[in-house]
Structures are given as structure tokens and as C-alpha cells.
Amino acid sequence: GAVVSQHPSWVICKSGTSVKIECRSLDFQATTMFWYRQFPKQSLMLMATSNEGSKATYEQGVEKDKFLINHASLTLSTLTVTSAHPEDSSFYICSAKWREYEQYFGPGTRLTVT
Amino acid sequence: GDSVTQMEGPVTLSEEAFLTINCTYTATGYPSLFWYVQYPGEGLQLLLKATKADDKGSNKGFEATYRKETTSFHLEKGSVQVSDSAVYFCALSGNGNKLVFGAGTILRVKS
Numbered sequence: 001g002a003v004v005s006q007h008p009s010w011v012i013c014k015s016g017t018s019v020k021i022e023c024r025s026l027d028f029q030a031t032t033m034f035w036y037r038q039f040p041k042q043s044l045m046l047m048a049t050s051n052e053g054s055k056a057t058y059e060q061g062v063e064k065d066k067f068l069i070n071h072a073s074l075t076l077s078t079l080t081v082t083s084a085h086p087e088d089s090s091f092y093i094c095s096a097k098w099r100e101y102e103q104y105f106g107p108g109t110r111l112t113v114t
Numbered sequence: 115g116d117s118v119t120q121m122e123g124p125v126t127l128s129e130e131a132f133l134t135i136n137c138t139y140t141a142t143g144y145p146s147l148f149w150y151v152q153y154p155g156e157g158l159q160l161l162l163k164a165t166k167a168d169d170k171g172s173n174k175g176f177e178a179t180y181r182k183e184t185t186s187f188h189l190e191k192g193s194v195q196v197s198d199s200a201v202y203f204c205a206l207s208g209n210g211n212k213l214v215f216g217a218g219t220i221l222r223v224k225s
Contacts, residue, residue, distance in 0.1 A: 004157070032211070043203065043215040044158075076148050093157065097211060101165060105158040 002028045002098050006106035013084055013113055021079045021109045023094030029074035030096035035067075035105065038091040050077045084113045115140040120204045120216035126193055127223050135189040135219050137178075137204035145206040147171075147180050147187040148213070152201040161189075161202070196223045 003026040011018050023033055031052045036044040048058045048069050056069035066088075068080040077096075081088055089112050095103040119179065120137040127133060149161040151172070162171030167182035178189045187204060204216040 006157075034213070040216075043217045044213075046212055046214075049212065095158075095213075099205065101148075101163060101211070102160060103211070103213065104160075105150075107155075107157040 001106040002026075002096070002102045004094065004106040006092075006109050008109060009107065010110040011112070012017070013111070015085050015113055016083055018080055019080045019084055019111060021081075021092055021094075021111075023077045023079070023096070025096040025104070026113050028096070028098055030077075030098070031074060032097040033077040034072060034095045034097070035069060035077070035079050035095045036094055038108070040091075044093060045100045045103055047079075053087045083109065084111070086113045093096050116206060116208055116214045118204050118206055118216035120202075120219055121128055122217070122219065124220035124222055127221070129196055129223055129225050130193045131223075133189070133191040133198075133221070135202055135204075135221070137187045137189065137216060139185050139206050140188065141185075141206055141208055142184075143208055145208045147178070148205045148207065149176070149178055149187070150187050150201065150203040150205060150215075154200070154217075158203065171176045175200065184200075194221070194223045196225050199223045 007022045032049040035047045048056045050056045050071040058064045069104045071077040093108045095105040117140045123155045146165045150158040151161045162173040164171040164180035170179045205213045
């Protein structure tokens, strides 16, 4: 099946710094990718929809200036958490739309802000 | 808005037991329904899906039937294995292919 990778798999950063997370579709092209956030023992919450070559569409309540999304190519989307704070610590997951009704998910990135 | 409710876990079963994880949904229109599975340390994987009423999705011995009249999509397996231990997420997709997930149910299977 289709494979989606994320890098890094985990990252620790200091409060006030920025962190970039990459999401790559390895064996297919994805015009649409999605970014989710998962809190411990909770479900995934969609943060934004990333479309190649255009601006991302953010869900209500998600700060677009804090969570910068760039979908520069058909195989790469990036999420940058700017000026991170401890409350941004979470598990971030991306997915890539392969075809109608099907998304393939990355393994996730654990972000810890100290 | 759209939402998915699934039974709380963890669910603990012995090997070869019958599994049911309940899932109900609220949505406008006619969404597509999915079950995803997340094994420890891995990303979510699509387990099965159904795109219209009365469709049955099946995969790896798991089944779920899209019941429009009861707005449900319960996951079942006749005989679970230790390797089925994972977190199971029910989800729906309406317009735009956005997925709305349930809270997830942890399944633990003991040998």
C-alpha cells in the first residue's frame, strides 16, 4: 500500500523556538494532505487541509500564524510550530489523500516543548 | 456538526473471543464510514470502509455494516488474536473528504 513518512519522529525543543515537521508521500503524489493533532488518550483532531500550490485551509480555532503549513510539492507538506510553548506539546500526525475516500497516515511526530 | 461516538475502552478479551466495538454517528447527508486501526508505535491504517447504506466493509476477519436507520457502524470479529491488540478508531467523511474521528477504543487480547 501507499506509504507516508514523517520526520522527525520525535523532537524536544525549548519554549519560544520553532519546529518544522515534514510529511512525505513516498510512492504516490498527493495534491491534498491533512494535519492532525492527537492528545493523550484522545482522538485525532483535524488542524488543517494542505493543498499543493495553494494556501492551507485551517479548522476553526487553529491559529494559522502559529501553525504554518506549506505544501510545496506533490510529495511534501511541512508543519512549522512557531514560538512553541509547553501547551503545544502533542502528537502531530499527517495524512495524504490517495484517492476518493482513502487517506494514508504517517506514523506521527511527538513534540515536547520544555 | 458531524460527530462519531464509539464505546469507551479498554476492551480486554481472551484469544478467540468474539469482538464488538460499537460506533454511532451524527452527520448531515450521507457520509462514508471507516474503521482505522493504530498498532503500537505505528500510524493509523485503514481497516475497512463503507460508502453507502447497507454496505458491508470487511478486511482481515473484521466486518462492519453501514446501518443508516440506526446511524451505526459497529466493528465485529468472530475470533480475535493477540496480534489484534491495538487502538481502533471509527470515522466518517462527509463533503471534502475531511475525516471526523471517534475517541478510539483500546483493544487488549490476552493469550
